[in-house]
Amino acid sequence: MKAPLKRSNAPIFWALFGAGGMLSALLGPMLVFITGLAVPLGLLLPADTMSYPKMLAFAQNFIGKGFIFAIIALFLWHAAHRIFHSLHDIGIHAGTGAKLLCYGSAMLGTLIAAYALLAIGF
Amino acid sequence: MSDMQKTIEIEVLRYHPEKDKEPHRQVFEVPFTDDMSVLQGVQYIKDYLDGSLSFRWSCRMAICGSCGMMINGIPNLSCQTFLRDYYPARVRVEALAHFPIERDLVINMEGFIEKLESIQPYIIPKEERTLAQGEYLQTPEQLNAYEQFSSCINCLLCYAACPQFGLNSSFIGPAATALLHRYNVDSRDGGKAERMELINSEEGVFNCTAVGYCSEVCPKHVDPANAVNQNKTNSAADYFLRFLAPKGGAK
Structure with a gap:
């Protein structure tokens, strides 16, 4: 081909997209059920499952922290990638601007989640 | 009448x-x-x-x-x-x-012909062999790895089906990627590293958004979408693992 080939940086975003997709497919419905239906409606789970002290303890635990971080960050990267490519598909080729907006907000969300999880202590 | x-x-x-x-x-x-x-x-x-x-x-x-x-x-x-x-x-x-x-x-299929040339659609031997050394032997399993992808007849239906090629004609596209894969997974071939540069490039597989229509319209059941998606994995592995294995992969 004419121009020299430039290596695409897509694997970074594609890997985050893939990881987020896998995680949301496996855990998303379960999380929607627990946080959106079971707890508020008092189905199956004890009423205080998501009480403040319990959630705080969860977020202060190492594994709990990792879980919350992975869920928030990877879901965001998955969504950002999906939205960016869907924009392209419907004919909005906003290029760098759209890329910055989509992946930038995922990055911002990731940083806020990391900061909050660290600030809450161990 | x-x-x-x-x-x-x-x-x-x-x-x-x-x-x-x-x-x-x-x-x-x-x-x-x-x-x-x-x-x-x-x-x-x-x-x-x-x-x-x-x-x-x-x-x-x-x-x-x-x-x-x-x-x-x-x-x-x-x-x-x-x-x-x-x-x-x-x-x-x-x-x-x-x-x-x-x-x-x-x-006008000139753009496709250029792509076809760029993937080096021929076996690049791993090692020089003399006639006396005899033919390259291949097991049925080794044949299986690439045979399906060798059935392409360059009819370009997959390009007409691919919305991403429609949006960006520099995308290497389904048929060329399938054929590239056909040579990369051939046990006699040693040209993978050269061809991966194309897969990894901005014209490469990451233009694909896994629509799959290319495989649906293919009259020879080549399943180019499969080749493209296998190479997304290959390319991602190459992207991250090249730091560990400086000899493999593209620059």
Whole structure:
């Protein structure tokens, strides 16, 4: 081909997209059920499952922290990638601007989640 | 034509660059029998109604890959699409989507030929061998790894089906990627590192958004989407692992 080939940086975003997709497919419905239906409606789970002290303890635990971080960050990267490519598909080729907006907000969300999880202590 | 003769309307996208500003449609009444392919329909037009109609064809049996057209908006080989499946409605025949039109149903496939050359579609031997060393042996399993991807007839239906190629014609695209994969996974070949540069590039596999329509329209069941997606994984592995294995992969 004419121009020299430039290596695409897509694997970074594609890997985050893939990881987020896998995680949301496996855990998303379960999380929607627990946080959106079971707890508020008092189905199956004890009423205080998501009480403040319990959630705080969860977020202060190492594994709990990792879980919350992975869920928030990877879901965001998955969504950002999906939205960016869907924009392209419907004919909005906003290029760098759209890329910055989509992946930038995922990055911002990731940083806020990391900061909050660290600030809450161990 | 007797009164008993059934006819079908074929609407053809016409374009003669020397006299037309833009493509336009022309409808022909063609005598219809239920064993006629769409290709035979347009051949009838050329032979009896308008000799200036241009289209590519050769084998009439889905082997040569010359007669790809948009038939009612779907990329298909006109030799294996039958008029009886549309009769009595009108059939719309157009040049393959996403390609520049040279004349009528003939597309300009230069861009694809360049891509085909760029993937080095031949075996680059791993090691030089003398005649005395005999032939390269391959197990059925090694043959299985690439055989499906070697069935491509370059008909370009997959390019006409691919929305991402439609949006960005520099994308290497389904058929070229499938053929590239065919050589990369051949046990006799040693050219993978060179070809991966193309896979990894901005023209490479990450233009694909896993629509899968390419595999659906493929008349030879090559499943190019499978080759593209396998190479997304290969490319991602190459991207991250190249730091661990400085000798492998592209620059």
